[in-house]
Amino acid sequence: MSEDLTNPIRDAPAFRRLLAARTISHIGDGIALTALVLLVQGGLVQGRPGTGTSVGALLLATSLPRFLGPIAGAIVDRVEQRTVMIVCDVAQASIFGVIAWLNPSFPVLIGLVALAAAFDTLFAPAGRSALPALVRPEQLMRANAWIGMSLNIQVALGPVLGGLLVSALGRHALAANSLSFLLSAAFLIGLPPLRAPADGGEPRGFLAVGVDGLRFAWRNQVVRTLIVALFIGVAFAGLDDVALVFLVRDTLGGGPLAYGLVGGAYGVGMLAGSLGLSWKGTAAAAGTVFLLGWVATGVGAVLTGIAPLIALVAVAQAIAGAGNAVDVVAMDTLVQRAVPRHMLGRVFGLVGTAAPLGHSLAFAAGGFLVEATTPRIVFLIAGLGVLFVLIPVMLVLRRADATGTDGPSA
Numbered sequence: 001m002s003e004d005l006t007n008p009i010r011d012a013p014a015f016r017r018l019l020a021a022r023t024i025s026h027i028g029d030g031i032a033l034t035a036l037v038l039l040v041q042g043g044l045v046q047g048r049p050g051t052g053t054s055v056g057a058l059l060l061a062t063s064l065p066r067f068l069g070p071i072a073g074a075i076v077d078r079v080e081q082r083t084v085m086i087v088c089d090v091a092q093a094s095i096f097g098v099i100a101w102l103n104p105s106f107p108v109l110i111g112l113v114a115l116a117a118a119f120d121t122l123f124a125p126a127g128r129s130a131l132p133a134l135v136r137p138e139q140l141m142r143a144n145a146w147i148g149m150s151l152n153i154q155v156a157l158g159p160v161l162g163g164l165l166v167s168a169l170g171r172h173a174l175a176a177n178s179l180s181f182l183l184s185a186a187f188l189i190g191l192p193p194l195r196a197p198a199d200g201g202e203p204r205g206f207l208a209v210g211v212d213g214l215r216f217a218w219r220n221q222v223v224r225t226l227i228v229a230l231f232i233g234v235a236f237a238g239l240d241d242v243a244l245v246f247l248v249r250d251t252l253g254g255g256p257l258a259y260g261l262v263g264g265a266y267g268v269g270m271l272a273g274s275l276g277l278s279w280k281g282t283a284a285a286a287g288t289v290f291l292l293g294w295v296a297t298g299v300g301a302v303l304t305g306i307a308p309l310i311a312l313v314a315v316a317q318a319i320a321g322a323g324n325a326v327d328v329v330a331m332d333t334l335v336q337r338a339v340p341r342h343m344l345g346r347v348f349g350l351v352g353t354a355a356p357l358g359h360s361l362a363f364a365a366g367g368f369l370v371e372a373t374t375p376r377i378v379f380l381i382a383g384l385g386v387l388f389v390l391i392p393v394m395l396v397l398r399r400a401d402a403t404g405t406d407g408p409s410a
Helices: 013-042 052-076 081-102 106-133 137-189 206-219 221-237 239-251 256-279 286-306 310-338 341-372 375-403
Strands: none
Touching: 013 052, 013 081, 013 106, 013 137, 052 081, 052 106, 052 206, 052 341, 081 106, 081 137, 106 137, 106 310, 106 341, 137 256, 137 310, 206 221, 206 341, 221 239, 221 286, 221 310, 221 341, 221 375, 239 256, 239 286, 239 310, 239 341, 239 375, 256 286, 256 310, 286 310, 286 375, 310 341, 341 375
């Protein structure tokens, strides 16, 4: 199939609108998170220098609403999704505008940040489940790769822009995020209506719709495997986040700059992985791509653990980052192909909750493991754990590829 036919950038104007909206709001999110951390730590919000506890509370406020993913998915499957996305963007623009101009007290700030994260949690399954309505089936993987690349641009540019804007504007730097959401909403207005098709049953209550999503996810072998594997895999892979600073600074004797460069290498790898799939594409099945990305993630962690030099640690982290980006793209594609359109919101709500749960477990165990062992051993545990989880996943996905389970299953 020719390049022109499989690249949605070329012949799917509605998808280009969604991509533009997501890219703008993702960059704004990166600016806002960096700006909020700097403002809290620097005392511009509380009137005094922030503590580790206050910064932790801020980050927790951005994370806890992610556990509402199943509820968000049930809402998305019952309403028109374009409207949901526009409302979420306008609401987040308003919230960050209030923070930028009114300088609320710290408790109010925490509440507003959590509310913004809740709207973002609602947007996520709406955007992901709407994608099959905007592109052809053969374009799904590349479309997901383009969306993934927009998120990775946030990782690469958001912190830099956030730091520059805070230096120049103080707390008013958050107005940039408010503007990004308004621009995103302007692009989304041009999308066609995106109501999920009815499932053919009688109108039911919200709880019944949510239970149907849980039941479907459990009965569908591909979806069940992906959700469980994502939770366990992230629980292992997330140990890296805790151990990396100790590996670079204590084990290898690097400074803050070395740590920043190693962390940046992971982001560069993510950007390269998503860019490769979005621009060049691949003839491999989504299940095969997912497995290859998973292997790269695990191997990258193992290589990080045994690398004798900081430069080699950076290379290993770039490999892991590329694998992570490829995993996300392929997983979204597998879900979109295995799940009927009217169930996608609920399933993506569950998928979007598995990773935060895994991260929570990793953060809880990571510090203990670093204290009880060494950073190198923690990376080996992380990498080998990720590769071990691959075994049952490989059996399921290879069977799905062999039987051609690309369309929605009953």
